Amino acid sequence: MQRSVKAYQVGSTPTPRTMIGTIINTILVFVGGAIGLKLGKKIPDKFHQALIGILALIVIFLGIKISLETKNVLLVIFSLLLGGCLGELLNLDSQLNQVITKLVNRFTFIEKDKNFNQALITASLMFCGGPMTIFGSIEAGLTGNNQTLIIKAILDGVTAIPLAASLGTGVIFSTIVVFLIQSSLVILAGLFKHIFTQTLVTEMTSVGGILLLTIGLSMFRINKKIKPINLVPSVFIAPIILSLINFFI
Numbered sequence: 001m002q003r004s005v006k007a008y009q010v011g012s013t014p015t016p017r018t019m020i021g022t023i024i025n026t027i028l029v030f031v032g033g034a035i036g037l038k039l040g041k042k043i044p045d046k047f048h049q050a051l052i053g054i055l056a057l058i059v060i061f062l063g064i065k066i067s068l069e070t071k072n073v074l075l076v077i078f079s080l081l082l083g084g085c086l087g088e089l090l091n092l093d094s095q096l097n098q099v100i101t102k103l104v105n106r107f108t109f110i111e112k113d114k115n116f117n118q119a120l121i122t123a124s125l126m127f128c129g130g131p132m133t134i135f136g137s138i139e140a141g142l143t144g145n146n147q148t149l150i151i152k153a154i155l156d157g158v159t160a161i162p163l164a165a166s167l168g169t170g171v172i173f174s175t176i177v178v179f180l181i182q183s184s185l186v187i188l189a190g191l192f193k194h195i196f197t198q199t200l201v202t203e204m205t206s207v208g209g210i211l212l213l214t215i216g217l218s219m220f221r222i223n224k225k226i227k228p229i230n231l232v233p234s235v236f237i238a239p240i241i242l243s244l245i246n247f248f249i
Contacts, residue, residue, distance in 0.1 A: 017144050017146075018140045018141055018144050018146070018186050018190060019140075019183060019186060020140075020146045020150075021136060021140050021146030021147075021148070021149025021150050021152075021153065021182075021186075022137070022140070022149060022178075022179060022182040022183050022186060023179075024146075024149070024150055024153045025127075025149055025150075025152060025153035025156060025178060025179075025182060026175045026178050026179040026182075027153075028153045028154065028156060028157030028160075029123075029127060029153075029156050029157055029160045029171075029172075029174065029175045029178055030160075030172060030175045031157060031160075032156070032157040032158060032159070032160030032161045032164070033123075033160040033161075033163070033164040033171040033172035033174075033175070034164075034172060035160075035161050035164075036160060036161040036162060036163060036164025036165040036166075036171065037164050037165070037168070037169065037171075037172065039161070039165050040164065040165035040166070040168070049166070051162035051163075051165060051166050052162070052163075052166040052167070052219060053219075053220070054162070055159065055162060055163060055166075055219065056216045056217075056219035056220045057216070058216075059126060059212050059213075059215055059216035059219065060212075060213055060216035060217065060220075062209070062212055063209045063210065063211070063212035063213030063214070063215070063216055064209070064213060065209070066205055066206060066208065066209030066212065067206050067207075067209030067210050067213065068206075068209075069202060069205065069206050069209070070202065070203055070206035071199065071202060071203070072203060072242075072245075075203055075238060075241050075242060075245070076203065076206050076207055076210065076238070078241055079203075079207050079234045079235075079237045079238040079241055080207065080210060080231065080234045082233075082234070082237050082241075083207075083231060083232070083233035083234025083235070083236070083237045083238075084226070084230060084231050084233075084234060086233045086237070087227075087229070087230030087231055087232060087233050087234075088230050090230075090233075091230075092227070092229050092230050092232065092233075093121075093227035093229045093230050096121065096229055097117050097121075115167055115168050115170065116168060116169060116170040116173075117170065118167070118170070119163075119167035119168050119169070119170025119171050119174075120170035120171070120173055120174050120177070121170075121228075121229055122163075122167065122170075122215065122218075122219070122228075123160070123163055123164075123167065123170060123171040123174035124174040124177035124178070124181075125211065125212075125215050125228055125229065125232075126159065126163070126212075126215060127156050127159075127160075127174060127177075127178050128177060128178060128181045128182070129208050129211045129212050129215065129228075132148055132149070132151070132152040132155075133152065133181070133182060133185070133208075134185065134201060134204055134205050134208065134235075135148060135201055135205065136148035136149040136151075136152055136182075137149065137182050137185035137186045137189060138185065138186075138189040138196055138201060139189075140186045140189070141185065141186040141187060141188065141189025141190035141191075141193070142189050142190060142193045142196070149182070156178075199242065200238075200239050200242060203238045203239070203242055204235055204238050204239060206238075207234050207235050207238045208235055210231070210234070211228060211231050211232065211234070211235065214226055214228045214231060215228045
């Protein structure tokens with residue numbers, strides 16, 4: 001994971017083979033979610049709660065570990081402040097819920113449960129908010145090497161089982177978000193390969209670590225003030241701040 005992204009700048013523009021990791025990831029999350037739904041009907045509620053608690057602990061642990069990899073704490077702090085404020089001003093959480101509700105209501109064949117929207121958002125953030133999503137997609141886009149995304153796919157597929165058993169059908173439909181986000185990152189990485197550096201990826205993933213930490217706290221119902229989705233702009237503000245720092249220093 002510590003390999004320099006600069007070394008990948010010899011990569012070619014996006015080709016079909018760069019999408020293999022994303023396709024495998026999408027399939028395994030769907031399969032894991034389907035298994036979880038099947039098992040969910042047979043598992044007592046107390047085990048559901050235990051499973052989601054264990055997942056929350058794992059997410060919190062990964063969030064702390066990843067966020068501490070930053071080389072510039074102030075960059076992470078200002079990214080969160082600006083990104084969080086922007087997310088709140090745009091009311092992303094509410095807007096996203098409305099969009100999801102409208103889209104889902106168009107498909108009458110979808111068996112919706114009361115936690116559908118929140119399950120979809122939580123699963124999407126878990127599967128797309130970590131460093132393996134960013135680094136793996138960049139790696140695939142720049143070099144065609146899908147190893148990181150395939151490892152991520154296996155982990156996500158396993159995680160989807162207890163997550164779907166606990167949260168419901170929304171987890172399965174997060175595969176759409178997984179595919180769209182990862183494929184977009186893969187394509188963008190290939191098209192703008194001269195922009196990505198190891199420092200940039202590190203700081204973006206560190207901010208993503210805080211996002212994961214927020215998700216974990218929300219799963220424990222400890223965090224009731226910050227909507228994780230409203231922090232998403234922070235990940236994309238980080239490279240802007242880094243560019244300004246490099247320009248003026």
